[in-house]
Amino acid sequence: MDFLQAALKVPGWREREEAAAVYGAGYSRPDHAIIVEVGAFLGRSSILLAGARKLRGSGKVHCIDPFDCSGDAASVPIYDQILSDMGGGDLRNHFEQNLRAAGVREWVEIHQQHAADAAAAWTLSVDLLLLDGDQSPEGARAAFDAFLPHLKSGGILIMGNSTPRNYLPTHDGNWLIASTTVVYPAFIDPRRVGTATIAVKA
Secondary structure, eight states: OOHHHHHHTSSOSOOHHHHHHHHHHHHHSOTTOEEEEEOOTTSHHHHHHHHHHHHHTOOEEEEEOOSSSOSOTTTHHHHHHHHHHTTOOOHHHHHHHHHHHHTOGGGEEEEOSOHHHHHHTOOSOEEEEEEOSOOSHHHHHHHHHHHGGGEEEEEEEEESSOSSSOOOTTOOHHHHHHHHTSOTTTEEEEEEETTEEEEEEO
16 A cells, blocks of 8 residues: 555645655654644545554554534635535544545544643653644644643654745644744754644654
8 A cells, every 4th residue: 555645635735745754754753653643634644644653563643633624713614615525424434434445544543632632631652743733823832732741852743834934814823833932952953844844852
């Protein structure tokens, strides 16, 4: 299975260079890695991360999403339109069908929750944290603050939608964090790939 190609068949925003970087980051994590993805939608990035772990032969991807097309004001109409174009139905069912079609369902644990709620009971140390959920300043900050303490020193942080551009109002939360907080010395080697910021927690 070509997991990069399988992922790109799923509606989403992470394109080739960025998708390959996420895939590579997922593969680079050690045996039995714990990966957390906040904001799964239809599973494009979930397939990249889970496919990488399947090739490694160990690990688990924890996908956190309320699966109700909620989020910042700029994103919700887009989510709703994509789901409508697919014929409607339950977003989580579509997500799981995409995982099964890619052959990675058993590598994913689903948490149908908002990030802060999932983090409240979280006990696992995280090797890779991908944040790409609610893009409002409040929503992005809540997810970042909730899960960053669980990311190991030396763990990889990926923040989607966080490179310089003109953002719609209420849609710049990840960019605000990436440009002010995901910087040296708290993070090592922050870099931009596509629309994402990738860094290593010091």
